[in-house]
Amino acid sequence: MSSLIKDFILKYLHSGVSEDDSAYDIRQIHLINAFHFIGFLFLFPLGINALYHTLDALSFALLSVAIFLIVNYYYLKISKNKVFASYIMATLFFVLFVYLVYTGGFDNTGPLWIYALPIISMFLLGFRVGLASMALFLMVLILILFVIDIPLYTYDFKVRIILSLLVVTFLASVYEYLQERTFSKLHTLSKELEKVSYRDHLTQVYNRHGIHKKLQNICTRYQTENQNFSVMICDIDYFKKINDNYGHIAGDEVLKKVASEIKTIIRKDDLLGRWGGEEFLVVLPNATLDDAYKIGEKIRKSIAHTSFKYDEHTIAMTVSIGVAEKDNTRPVSDIIRQADTHLYSAKKQGRNTVYPKTNSTL
Numbered sequence: 298m299s300s301l302i303k304d305f306i307l308k309y310l311h312s313g314v315s316e317d318d319s320a321y322d323i324r325q326i327h328l329i330n331a332f333h334f335i336g337f338l339f340l341f342p343l344g345i346n347a348l349y350h351t352l353d354a355l356s357f358a359l360l361s362v363a364i365f366l367i368v369n370y371y372y373l374k375i376s377k378n379k380v381f382a383s384y385i386m387a388t389l390f391f392v393l394f395v396y397l398v399y400t401g402g403f404d405n406t407g408p409l410w411i412y413a414l415p416i417i418s419m420f421l422l423g424f425r426v427g428l429a430s431m432a433l434f435l436m437v438l439i440l441i442l443f444v445i446d447i448p449l450y451t452y453d454f455k456v457r458i459i460l461s462l463l464v465v466t467f468l469a470s471v472y473e474y475l476q477e478r479t480f481s482k483l484h485t486l487s488k489e490l491e492k493v494s495y496r497d498h499l500t501q502v503y504n505r506h507g508i509h510k511k512l513q514n515i516c517t518r519y520q521t522e523n524q525n526f527s528v529m530i531c532d533i534d535y536f537k538k539i540n541d542n543y544g545h546i547a548g549d550e551v552l553k554k555v556a557s558e559i560k561t562i563i564r565k566d567d568l569l570g571r572w573g574g575e576e577f578l579v580v581l582p583n584a585t586l587d588d589a590y591k592i593g594e595k596i597r598k599s600i601a602h603t604s605f606k607y608d609e610h611t612i613a614m615t616v617s618i619g620v621a622e623k624d625n626t627r628p629v630s631d632i633i634r635q636a637d638t639h640l641y642s643a644k645k646q647g648r649n650t651v652y653p654k655t656n657s658t659l
Contacts, residue, residue, distance in 0.1 A: 309334070313373035313382070320487075321480040326379050328420045332386060333370040337363050344380070347403060355402060362393050383421040390417050391434060399441055401449045408458050411438075415466040419473035427473060431466045435459070497571040498655040499549055500556035508570025512580050515568075520583070527581040528587035529620040530636045531559065531596060534648040536575035539612060547607045551614060554605050562595050576640075578633075586622040586655055593618040593651040601649055615649035 310327045313457055318326070344359030366389070373382040394414055397407030414434060419427035441447060442455040450458075490557075494505030503511065512528070533555055540548040556577065559569055563579055572578040581589050597616055605612045619640030623632040643652035 307348060312370070313379060313391055316375045318402050319335050319484060321477075321484065322379060322481075325421070326373070326381065329379060329386060330370065332417060332421065336366045336386075336390070342368070343403075350403070352403065355400065358393060358396050362389050365389055375438060375622060387418055387421050387430060388418060390414060391430065394434070394627045395441070397439055397504075398438060400446065401447075407447050411458075411462060412465050414524055415462070415469040419469045424470060424473045424477050428466075428470050431470075435462065435466075438462070445578065470607065476611065500553050500571050502556050502560070502577070503570030505569065505570065505572055508568060508572065508578050508580065511568050511570070512578075512633075515580060515582055515624065519623070520625050523625060525585070525622055525624050527584040527586055527620060527622045528632055528636050529570060529579045529581065529589055529593050529618050529651075530633075530640045531555075531579065531593075531616045531618045532640055532644070533575040534617055534644075536617045539614075543610055543612060547610075547612065550607055552613060554603070555600060555614060558600050558603060559596055562599055563592060567592075578636075584622075586620060586653075589620040589622065590651055590655045593620050597649065597651055617643040617648045618651040620653070 301645060310330045311323075312330055313326050314323055340359045340363040344356050344363060347353075347359060348356035367384070369382055369385050369389075372385075373379060376382075391414065394407075394411045397410055401407050402410070411434075415427075415431055418430045418434075421427070422430060439459065442450065442458065493505055497504040497509070502508075507554065533551065536551070539551055552571075552575065556569065556571070559577060559579065559604065563569060564581070566582050567584075568580040569584075570578050570580075579592075581592065584592070597618060601615050603614060605614060617640060619636045619638065619642065621632045621635040621639060639652045643650045646652065
């Protein structure tokens with residue numbers, strides 16, 4: 298029973314989270330959903346209580362905000378627009394608390410609820426926007442209490458409201474500032490670690506683990522959207538001879554040169570990774586087999602016409618390329634296997650070729 302409740306809570310808090318959200322974004326969405334629940338949990342019963350005591354205006358205000366919180370929850374769940382959902386929620390509470398101070402709420406206890414606003418503003422809107430919104434709220438509060446001079450409260454009570462709200466705002470802003478700094482440092486560190494774990498240190502393209510993860514993500518997304526994509530495996534011809542004749546340092550320079558040439562030819566959204574040894578894998582989103590062949594031919598011709606000088610030696614390079622197209626009927630492992638088979642066929646045909654040839658080239 299407890300595990301079911303835990304799963305339900307986690308599922309509820311996770312509503313509106315997308316796969317591209319960072320840890321900070323997910324935290325924000327969890328907070329928004331938590332405030333949805335807590336806000337409704339308090340406001341709806343208080344609205345019913347106000348209705349019972351024939352405080353129709355107060356009841357209408359409380360119940361309206363409670364209903365808007367439900368609407369905002371489903372908006373976030375469907376649109377995944379956490380920024381707009383945050384502003385909507387902060388605005389709802391801003392207006393409600395101004396109303397409670399102006400009218401006194403139930404038995405003039407309305408001002409007691411405003412101490413939740415600094416937490417709501419900072420947590421939902423972030424340090425800078427939250428601080429600005431609280432400055433605006435304080436100005437409106439001073440206007441209501443001291444300029445309009447509502448007779449519901451004594452002068453000393455009004456002063457204490459302002460001073461205590463300033464203290465709560467200060468504490469909430471310090472906490473959120475430190476939180477943002479921590480998340481910023483963690484995000485930077487995470488990016489650096491990702492670069493180390495997903496990048497090939499020699500060629501600075503994705504390593505096998507990195508390109509495979511990207512390929513799986515594309516496969517999942519395109520399967521959902523019912524679209525195809527293509528891949529190609531490029532292998533440097535006679536790479537062992539380059540290492541044997543000129544040394545491994547020369548071989549490393551050739552690998553870097555080939556990776557650089559491929560990067561200049563592939564499209565902006567295409568992904569390049571070192572698949573292993575002298576092999577490179579290129580993932581081609583929104584590309585048919587014919588598109589992949591044409592890009593492969595550009596790569597092959599460019600590298601074949603590129604000479605590389607090393608230690609007074611001119612090293613000629615060629616590549617063999619196998620291409621394959623992914624459809625929704627096969628797993629991602631099949632397309633890699635097929636591209637590898639086509640690479641082997643390109644080698645058998647004499648190397649420095651792209652296989653298979655497509656209808657447009659026949």
